[in-house]
Amino acid sequence: MVIPQARNLHLSRMNLVRLKGLPILQQLHIEEKLLRASSENWCIMNDGTNDPTIVMGVSGKPAELLEIESVLRDQVPVIRRFTGGGTVIVDQSTVFVTFICGKDAVPGLQLYPRSIMSWSSLLYNKVFQGTGDFHLRENDYVFGSQKFGGNAQSITKNRWIHHTSFLWDYKVRNMAYLKNPKRAPEYRLARGHLDFICRLKDYMPRTIFVDKTVEAAGTEFSLRPIRLEEIETHYESEYRPSTSLLTEQELKSDIASEQELKSDIASEQELKAATASL
Secondary structure (H helix, E strand, C coil): CCCCCCCCCCCCEEEEEEEECCCHHHHHHHHHHHHHHCCCEEEEEEECCCCCEEEECCCCCHHHHECHHHHHHCCCCEEECCCCCCCEEECCCEEEEEEEEECCCCCCCCCCHHHHHHHHHHHHHHHCCCCCCEEEECCEEEECCEEEEEEEEEECCCEEEEEEEEECCCCHHHHCCECCCCCCCHHHCCCCHHHHECCHHHCCCHHHHHHHHHHHHHHHCEEEECCHHHHHHHCCCCCCCCCEECCHHHHHHHHHHHHHHHHHHHHHHHHHHHHHHC
């Protein structure tokens, strides 16, 4: 497609990186490097990733969020990323869009999560104009009351990142690896995964979504296409990302910790019950 030309010469310049099928771990490593080591603005679009992979927020606890025994049995990779947000399972049917910006890239934008979320929802309003009942609900992109886009952010002194996993489609069986989180959006109303989410493909063709997102970004920034190889060459050794693939031992240790905690709670409850009966 043709990259939209900025009509306003005062728009901030943004590097646009279009990818297809890049492993999500490699993508997150690149994003973290660009947040920490670059001073430029970036939009990274990755149309699908290779194998099904679970991605957790920086403070996520596997035992609380995952059916770990099933994850280990089926050898599903688990990544702890450098940003906050919830837990998702991604694959070839997930479309990733990331914005990495300096503090002055968007005029008037304050470096707070809610302000960045509000800005992003206005951008995606342009993408989904006339399509479904799109809006930002708490920290999710939804059609009506069903989520199709999950967001995560990280904010430093002078820069911020906002990245989204869009569920163009999903496999029902993959959702079984995820537990219902203890902390969930209020509008979820304790719904299971399959009642809570929807497929973007039911609302918009994949290529149209990608093209419209580029067009919307082109109304906010002056876009400059750049190849992945240019990033990897320039930032090859400048920053070592904290995003990591969890080992089997780490996942097993988390199971043991959870079981120990449950045992302690049960013992405490038994002690209270025995004391009350005296």
